[in-house]
Amino acid sequence: MREVRVELGERAYDILIGPGALPASEGRLRAAIGRGRAAIVADEAVWALHRDVVTAVLGDLPIVTVPSGEATKSWSEYARVSEALLAADVGRDGTVIALGGGVTGDLAGFCAGTLRRGCNLIQLPTTLLSQVDSSVGGKTGINSRQGKNLVGVFHQPSLVVIDTALLDTLPDREMRAGYAEVVKYALLGDAPFASWLEAHGGDVLRRAPAALAEAIETSCRAKARIVAEDEREGGRRALLNLGHTFGHAIEAAYGYDGRVLHGEGVAVGMAMAYRYAEAQGICDGAEAERAVALIAGGGLPTTLGELPAEPLTADGLLTAMYQDKKVEGGALTLILPRAVGDSYVAKSVAGDTVRAFLAQELAEA
Numbered sequence: 001m002r003e004v005r006v007e008l009g010e011r012a013y014d015i016l017i018g019p020g021a022l023p024a025s026e027g028r029l030r031a032a033i034g035r036g037r038a039a040i041v042a043d044e045a046v047w048a049l050h051r052d053v054v055t056a057v058l059g060d061l062p063i064v065t066v067p068s069g070e071a072t073k074s075w076s077e078y079a080r081v082s083e084a085l086l087a088a089d090v091g092r093d094g095t096v097i098a099l100g101g102g103v104t105g106d107l108a109g110f111c112a113g114t115l116r117r118g119c120n121l122i123q124l125p126t127t128l129l130s131q132v133d134s135s136v137g138g139k140t141g142i143n144s145r146q147g148k149n150l151v152g153v154f155h156q157p158s159l160v161v162i163d164t165a166l167l168d169t170l171p172d173r174e175m176r177a178g179y180a181e182v183v184k185y186a187l188l189g190d191a192p193f194a195s196w197l198e199a200h201g202g203d204v205l206r207r208a209p210a211a212l213a214e215a216i217e218t219s220c221r222a223k224a225r226i227v228a229e230d231e232r233e234g235g236r237r238a239l240l241n242l243g244h245t246f247g248h249a250i251e252a253a254y255g256y257d258g259r260v261l262h263g264e265g266v267a268v269g270m271a272m273a274y275r276y277a278e279a280q281g282i283c284d285g286a287e288a289e290r291a292v293a294l295i296a297g298g299g300l301p302t303t304l305g306e307l308p309a310e311p312l313t314a315d316g317l318l319t320a321m322y323q324d325k326k327v328e329g330g331a332l333t334l335i336l337p338r339a340v341g342d343s344y345v346a347k348s349v350a351g352d353t354v355r356a357f358l359a360q361e362l363a364e365a
């Protein structure tokens with residue numbers, strides 16, 4: 001089994017990666033749970049598919065299932081799940097075990113972070129996206145009417161167990177959506193990884209075990225390094241948001257109804273960040289082209305025109321972008337690429353310039 005440590009002092013934890021990592025980690029899971037009461041919060045589709053392997057390892061714990069899909073990151077599910085955990089007697093010394101993709105992990109993590117002012121959290125991610133990104137780093141939360149992830153807390157897990165065998169049942173579209181976040185690590189700061197993905201991305205998407213484990217470990221190492229340097233996004237962690245200011249605005253415009261998945265919004269958002277940077281003279285055209293090709297090579301959309309028909313407007317998208325948590329002093333912050341494998345945090349980005357860019361993107365869609 002591969003192991004990655006997130007070096008966060010007294011909140012440090014391990015990420016265990018591999019096919020069969022879940023059954024192989026029984027002892028580590030029991031130690032992480034300790035003596036308090038534990039309960040599982042599970043995506044209902046994942047529970048139906050994988051309950052046997054989970055109960056074989058964890059026994060018959062109280063289980064709270066949540067509906068599959070982004071709409072679950074809501075106030076109503078936050079209230080319902082929190083009440084169910086309290087009813088199951090999960091104490092401050094207790095543990096919430098999140099089983100599912102990023103939706104379940106973000107929601108269950110937020111419940112754990114606020115239940116009795118914070119209890120233990122274990123992440124058992126079951127999508128490629130959650131295995132390379134959302135289960136690590138402690139960002140938890142829900143969406144609000146105003147936008148994406150606007151209510152939440154930083155709450156680190158005490159253990160992350162990534163059983164890559166669980167991906168065998170993941171639909172191909174979800175594999176591609178998770179691959180967008182894999183490509184993100186390459187684009188934001190790892191040019192050799194970009195070259196590796198150009199050669200082996202197809203193997204990752206086909207779930208070839210060696211390529212999959214390599215991509216997941218490389219992604220988790222990249223995220224662990226950045227999170228250890230800047231846990232609460234005071235600076236460098238914002239790089240992990242490459243493509244997300246555009247992407248979150250796109251997701252909001254589609255109403256979180258499943259037509260545009262998070263990874264798909266991020267894919268288009270990253271391509272837009274490269275085109276924006278090229279238009280501003282920050283990034284060379286050939287580099288932007290290479291980045292967009294890497295994203296498209298994963299079977300992902302790179303333009304607004306490839307998304308389902310929806311009456312998007314530049315003003316609507318820009319308004320959503322101003323809900324971004326990176327806004328400072330009323331001005332946009334964007335993660336902008338200089339090249340493949342090199343991006344930086346750009347503050348005080350002029351809204352008018354972005355509006356004109358959005359109008360251009362929509363005109364070409």
Ligand SMILES: NC(=O)c1ccc[n+]([C@@H]2O[C@H](COP(=O)([O-])OP(=O)(O)OC[C@H]3O[C@@H](n4cnc5c(N)ncnc54)[C@H](O)[C@@H]3O)[C@@H](O)[C@H]2O)c1
Pocket residue numbers: 043044045046049068069070073100101102103104106126127128129130133134135136137138139140149166167168169170171174177178262263
């Ligand atoms: N906290 C973070 O740092 C962070 C990072 C990236 C993304 N996110 C969030 O993660 C969410 C997206 O997560 P996601 O892409 O995992 O989506 P998801 O949780 O909605 O899961 C995608 C779909 O796959 C199904 N599924 C999950 N595991 C399966 C399996 N093994 N077999 C079959 N089906 C399975 C689910 O039922 C669901 O329909 C977004 O809300 C995004 O904002 C958070």
Ligand SMILES: O=C(O)C(=O)C[C@@H](O)[C@H](O)[C@H](O)COP(=O)(O)O
Pocket residue numbers: 133137139148149181233237238240241244325
């Ligand atoms: O962990 C981070 O930091 C990230 O930005 C990872 C992103 O992939 C993820 O989508 C995150 O939830 C976005 O964070 P937000 O702060 O923009 O809500």
Ligand SMILES: [Zn+2]
Pocket residue numbers: 133181244262266
């Ligand atoms: Zn993301």
